Amino acid sequence: xxxxxxxxSIAEAFKDLEQFLGDRVTQSPIHRMVYSRDWSxxxxxxATFPDLVVIPKTxxxxxxxxxxxxxxxxxxxxxxxxxxxxxxxxxxxxxILVETKGMNQVIEIDExxxxxxxxxxxxxxxxxxxxxRKGLWFPHEPESKRSCTVGACIGNNNDSPFGLxxxxxxxxxxxxxxxxGRAEAVRLGQRKALFSSTGYRLxxxxxxxxxxxxxxxxxxxxxxxxxxxxQVRAYLFRSLNEAAEGLERVLxxxxxxxxxxxHCRNRLRFYCHxxxxxxxxxxxxxxxxxxxxxxxxxxxxxxxxFTMDRATQILIEEYHSKPVGETEMVQDYWASKHLLExxxxxxxxxxxxxxxxxxxxxxxxxxxxxxxxxxxxxxxxKKWDQSILGLTVYNSSPNKASASISFAVFVDDSxxxxxxxxxxxxxxxxxxxxxxxxxxxxxxGDGDRLGGFNQLEHGLxxxxxxxxxEAFDPKNIMNPGKxxxxxxxx
Amino acid sequence: xxxxxxxxxxxxxIYTCNRARCGFCREECPxxxxxxxxxxxxxxxxxxxxxxxxxxxxxxxxxxxxxERCLLCGYCQxxxxxxxxxxxxxxxxxxxxxxLTAKVHRENVEKxxxxxxxxxxxxxxxxxxxxxxxxxxxYQARPKELSATLSVLERLNIHPKxxxxxxxxxxxxxxxxxxEFERVKNRCMxxxxxxxxxxxxTLCPTCTITLKEKYGLPVQHAIIRVxxxxxxxxxxxxxxxxxxxxxYHDPCHLGRMLGIFEEPRExxxxxxVEIVEMEHNRCFSTCCGGGGGLxxxxxxxxxxxxxxxxxxxxxxxxxxxxxxxxxxESTLLRASGRLINEIDIFIDVRNLWDLLDxxxxx
Numbered sequence: 002x003x004x005x006x007x008x009x010s011i012a013e014a015f016k017d018l019e020q021f022l023g024d025r026v027t028q029s030p031i032h033r034m035v036y037s038r039d040w041s042x043x044x045x046x047x048a049t050f051p052d053l054v055v056i057p058k059t060x061x062x063x064x065x066x067x068x069x070x071x072x073x074x075x076x077x078x079x080x081x082x083x084x085x086x087x088x089x090x091x092x093x094x095x096x097i098l099v100e101t102k103g104m105n106q107v108i109e110i111d112e113x114x115x116x117x118x119x120x121x122x123x124x125x126x127x128x129x130x131x132x133x134r135k136g137l138w139f140p141h142e143p144e145s146k147r148s149c150t151v152g153a154c155i156g157n158n159n160d161s162p163f164g165l166x167x168x169x170x171x172x173x174x175x176x177x178x179x180x181x182g183r184a185e186a187v188r189l190g191q192r193k194a195l196f197s198s199t200g201y202r203l204x205x206x207x208x209x210x211x212x213x214x215x216x217x218x219x220x221x222x223x224x225x226x227x228x229x230x231x232q233v234r235a236y237l238f239r240s241l242n243e244a245a246e247g248l249e250r251v252l253x254x255x256x257x258x259x260x261x262x263x264h265c266r267n268r269l270r271f272y273c274h275x276x277x278x279x280x281x282x283x284x285x286x287x288x289x290x291x292x293x294x295x296x297x298x299x300x301x302x303x304x305x306x307f308t309m310d311r312a313t314q315i316l317i318e319e320y321h322s323k324p325v326g327e328t329e330m331v332q333d334y335w336a337s338k339h340l341l342e343x344x345x346x347x348x349x350x351x352x353x354x355x356x357x358x359x360x361x362x363x364x365x366x367x368x369x370x371x372x373x374x375x376x377x378x379x380x381x382x383k384k385w386d387q388s389i390l391g392l393t394v395y396n397s398s399p400n401k402a403s404a405s406i407s408f409a410v411f412v413d414d415s416x417x418x419x420x421x422x423x424x425x426x427x428x429x430x431x432x433x434x435x436x437x438x439x440x441x442x443x444x445x446g447d448g449d450r451l452g453g454f455n456q457l458e459h460g461l462x463x464x465x466x467x468x469x470x471e472a473f474d475p476k477n478i479m480n481p482g483k484x485x486x487x488x489x490x491x
Numbered sequence: 492x493x494x495x496x497x498x499x500x501x502x503x504x505i506y507t508c509n510r511a512r513c514g515f516c517r518e519e520c521p522x523x524x525x526x527x528x529x530x531x532x533x534x535x536x537x538x539x540x541x542x543x544x545x546x547x548x549x550x551x552x553x554x555x556x557x558x559e560r561c562l563l564c565g566y567c568q569x570x571x572x573x574x575x576x577x578x579x580x581x582x583x584x585x586x587x588x589x590x591l592t593a594k595v596h597r598e599n600v601e602k603x604x605x606x607x608x609x610x611x612x613x614x615x616x617x618x619x620x621x622x623x624x625x626x627x628x629x630y631q632a633r634p635k636e637l638s639a640t641l642s643v644l645e646r647l648n649i650h651p652k653x654x655x656x657x658x659x660x661x662x663x664x665x666x667x668x669x670x671e672f673e674r675v676k677n678r679c680m681x682x683x684x685x686x687x688x689x690x691x692x693t694l695c696p697t698c699t700i701t702l703k704e705k706y707g708l709p710v711q712h713a714i715i716r717v718x719x720x721x722x723x724x725x726x727x728x729x730x731x732x733x734x735x736x737x738x739y740h741d742p743c744h745l746g747r748m749l750g751i752f753e754e755p756r757e758x759x760x761x762x763x764v765e766i767v768e769m770e771h772n773r774c775f776s777t778c779c780g781g782g783g784g785l786x787x788x789x790x791x792x793x794x795x796x797x798x799x800x801x802x803x804x805x806x807x808x809x810x811x812x813x814x815x816x817x818x819x820e821s822t823l824l825r826a827s828g829r830l831i832n833e834i835d836i837f838i839d840v841r842n843l844w845d846l847l848d849x850x851x852x853x
Contacts, residue, residue: 025527031554032528034542035535040512046545048538056527083512083529103527124518130770134806148514345513347572355503358510414510 010073011052014097017069018055025056025103036080036098041088041448042360042412042423049091051078051098058103060178060186060218067184067216070097070478078480079212081153082124084145086361087448089157089211094482101152104218107131114193116175118221121152138227140167147341152217158209160405160444162297162339164397166259167225171208172399176221179207181214182474193221206469211446212480214473228299231259232309233335235325236316237290241265241371241394244294247320249368249402251296251312258312260297261396262338265375268391269293271351276330284327293325295334351390357411359390360423362430365443366404377433378408385426386419387412395444405443424450424489432457447484454490497581498544504573505544508537516567516575519771521778521796522560522785530557533567533575540578543585555591558583559788562796563665564743564778583667595787596666604671607657607678620652623686625702625710627695628658629817636817640694640844644713646729646851647720651692651713654685659701666784676706683708692716696745696816703749712745714815714843718754721761731852732763738809739766740800740823741776742816755815755843762850764813769803777803779814781822797826804838812840 011028018026027033030050037048052075057063070077076096083090092098104120105127111117112135119128125146128139140163143149149159154170155177161169176190190204191197207217238244244263251258264272269290276284296312298305316322325331336342346353366374375392382389387410395405408430413419427450431441441451441458456463467485470477482488498505517523517532529535536558542548558579567575586592603609610632618641630637644651660675683691683706692713693699702710720726739759745751752773759766771777780786780796801823804812812827814820824840831837 027528029553030548031539031542031551031557032530034548035528035530035538037538038509038512045506045510046541048542048547054528082514084514100527100529102529105527127518145514148512148517341515344570344572345511345515346507354511355507 010075014069014073014075015053018053018066018097021062021065022055022057025058027054028052033098036092036100039083039085039088039090041086041091041450042358042414042420043088044417044420045414049093050095051092052095053097054100055097056100056103060180063099063104063180063216063218064184064186066097066099067180067182067478071182071184071476074476074478076478076481077212077216079152079156079216081122081150081156082145082148084148085153085157085445085448086363087157087442087445087450088488089446089448089480089483091449093449093488096478096481099216101150101216108219110135110137111193112137115224116193116221117224118176118219119151121155121217121220122150124148124150125154132224133227136227138225139173139222140225141170141173142339144338144341151220151222155208155217155220156211157446158444160395160397162260162262162395164395164399164405165261166257166399168399169397171205173222174204174208174220175223177204177207177217178219179215179217182476182479186218187215190221195223209446211448211483213470213484215479230302230305231297231299232305233295233297233331234309234313235331235334236294236296236313236322237269237286237325238292238294238320238322239289241292241375241392242369243320244292245368245371245394245402245404247316247322248294248296248396250319251315252400252402254311254315256308256312257298257300258296258308259299260295261402262295263371263394264293264295265392266291267389268393271391272330272334274350275333275348276327279333280329284325284330286325287323290323294322295331297335352411357388358414359409360412361407361409361445362427363442363445364406364408364430364434364439366406366434366437366439368402368404370437370439371404371406373437374406374408374433378430381426381429381433382410384429385422387423387426397443404439407444421489428454428490449483449486449488451490452482452484452487454487455484498540498578498585501540501574501578501581502544504578505537505540508534508573509541515570519566519775519777521562521564521566521780521799522792524799525792525795526560531560533571533579536561536579536582537575540582543582550586550589550591552591555586555593556788558586559593559596559666560785560792561783562743562778562780562785563783565747566775566778569747569774580665580667583665584669585667587667592667593788596662596668596784599787600663600666600668600671603658603660603663603675607675609658609662617655618651618653620650622649622651623689623691624651624653624713625656625691625693625698626653627693627698630694633817636842636844639848643717643844643847643851647717647726649692649713649716649720654682656682659698659706661697661701662784664701664705680706696742696749697818700744700748712749712751714745714758715751715754717847718758721758727761729852730761730763730850733846733850734763735811736765736767736809737811737813738769738804738807739772740769740779740804740812740814740819741773742814742819743776743778743782745815746776747774758843758847759813762846764846767807767809769807769809771803779816779819779822780826781818786822793822794826794829797822798830801827801830801838805834805836809838812838813843813846814840815843817842
């Protein structure tokens with residue numbers, strides 16, 4: 002799967018694109034610099050320039066862009082919010098970077114059928130602002146929601162804090178339009194129905210496809226009524242596994258929990274530190290606390306109150322958990338995690354990316370492997386000289402404990418060598434995920450990290466993936482260098 | 492210090508933004524909302540700043556024009572603890588030294604340096620009174636509005652003393668002419684000597700922030716004094732309720748930069764105005780489109796931005812937009828007029844002084 006491209010192809014492509022895009026296509030180094038990186042760990046002075054940047058506004062325009070890319074065999078790299086941690090939007094093979102945020106219109110809000118149809122360049126935050134005017138809500142809210150687009154959620158299969166109740170993007174996505182590598186706009190899915198037993202589930206195929214099959218331009222999503230109230234509580238446990246078991250037990254009692262996050266003692270230390278700094282008093286956190294579980298409950302007031310009380314009772318009586326009494330600590334956590342009520346780079350500790358940057362191995366593990374995963378994380382971080390930020394377990398599957406885990410570290414991005422050490426850390430963590438019968442990535446995607454190396458996870462099915470890719474994208478113009486190749490793991 | 496060194500002062504902030512990419516500043520940037528290239532948002536500019544700092548990008552006319560399409564409205568600054576606005580101004584300064592800044596900006600700054608004013612003055616320059624007031628070029632060029640405003644102050648027993656004044660020079664600083672700004676500042680400082688360090692009232696939010704932060708002078712926007720006066724029972728009696736349903740547009744310089752959010756709203760409440768808030772208000776309000784020198788270089792873009800702000804008001808069902816800044820007022824009013832062609836609804840835009848003038852009848 003090669004992409005051959007010369008400067009002549011780029012010049013020809015530019016000329017053709019300019020015909021219908023006008024100033025929405027550019028070769029200017031200024032704009033290309035702006036699209037030269039995402040949030041993935043790279044050297045601090047890294048800049049990977051695409052050859053062109055285009056801003057289509059409609060599916061039809063995207064089809065014409067793909068036709069030109071197909072004709073001249075020039076890569077197409079879709080760019081969403083630019084907050085991806087895997088390098089998926091970095092055009093390291095050059096080509097046409099598609100700024101998808103020009104496609105940012107709501108096509109239809111269907112209150113009767115509880116769906117919204119949008120162009121995929123709309124951010125999650127803006128979508129929810131619009132829906133809130135009608136008392137509606139799209140609960141798939143990754144922490145990057147101010148920047149992250151609907152298309153990026155589909156392309157990366159990212160996390161959502163409310164996954165425990167509502168699931169991941171596949172649980173919302175009923176229909177999509179994608180412009181493939183054959184320059185055809187294909188409708189996928191079952192319109193406004195939630196499921197279908199006909200044909201192949203091509204709509205599932207595009208989830209996590211990272212633009213390697215095509216550019217998704219329109220999406221129909223299931224939406225919900227905004228809940229009337231919400232309460233958040235936190236509980237301390239003696240181990241990560243015990244926290245997961247406690248959650249599973251709460252759900253088995255018939256209670257509805259909206260979100261659950263489990264954090265390791267490093268994260269707990271940070272929450273205590275922030276509390277101490279702000280309120281100038283010591284939080285009552287016992288030495289034995291190895292994990293903290295945050296739960297949120299939403300719905301009508303009385304039901305929320307009952308659910309919360311009963312969950313607390315179960316966790317205390319059956320798991321000897323200690324509820325966190327410092328309500329401010331819990332509220333501040335939620336304000337930062339969900340409401341995003343913080344000013345970036347203001348906090349002093351842990352490092353707020355002023356000197357180093359966040360990076361993570363994002364393994365998905367079986368639910369009983371949290372403690373083993375944590376032990377190995379500490380070992381690997383030490384081996385590859387990565388300073389530990391902490392572990393967060395996202396529960397992203399409806400009504401069951403699950404483990405999409407961020408094993409986060411601070412990456413020294415001052416040299417290529419230090420960046421390589423980070424990717425060695427990711428590599429060994431990924432191998433461990435397979436050994437523990439899990440997956441290498443649960444929310445970041447392959448990006449330009451795991452491609453090729455991920456054959457370890459997929460075995461023979463990796464070859465079938467190649468064939469699927471060829472069916473959608475015979476000339477390998479759709480985001481080449483991702484999923485099947487890696488910059489970092491040769 | 493040359494400009495490259497000046498930009499290097501912000502090296503850590505530039506790299507921090509580049510490596511973090513949180514994008515909190517991007518989506519509601521009024522220019523980005525129209526342009527859609529991230530280049531026009533703050534986080535985009537921070538990558539351009541790195542390009543300039545590392546020598547990957549050379550200063551160019553295109554870069555200068557991109558930087559001129561920034562309102563300096565401070566929305567990005569409100570969302571972030573990095574020194575975004577200082578970096579943008581440092582980049583503008585770099586363009587200025589390379590001779591790349593728009594001709595119209597250069598001409599405007601030359602006029603301020605030469606004549607001490609940006610707009611031509613049409614009102615008497617002096618009036619005896621009790622408290623010094625700095626009017627600013629824009630109000631001086633609008634005699635009718637100024638006369639109504641001064642009359643409101645008189646009716647509230649605030650007796651302004653008007654003396655000779657020269658332009659605060661905001662636009663020189665904002666468009667990157669730092670040396671010229673220093674000259675303008677020195678002259679303006681001279682004219683303030685007549686006030687003997689007394690607290691001086693101001694009318695224009697932009698002059699207020701400039702005199703306060705760049706000059707360090709004891710100034711106070713007159714609306715604060717009005718707010719205090721309206722609490723006096725004798726004065727409260729003079730107010731006739733206006734019975735309006737309006738939204739209040741926070742001017743960037745008065746709102747998020749000076750922190751004056753509640754006083755204008757409380758005044759409106761006293762005037763019998765029901766306030767419906769736009770979704771983006773107070774600290775995270777959206778610029779009218781008239782800031783940072785944009786109107787002078789790209790009128791079309793300025794109008795499109797203003798139309799978005801008028802749409803924000805229509806979305807929440809306001810009958811009128813009220814503001815406290817002469818630039819916001821004229822920019823939004825012009826956009827509202829243009830918008831009639833698209834949506835067939837006209838929403839009036841008024842200055843708070845105008846409403847005070849109508850209500851203070853007793």
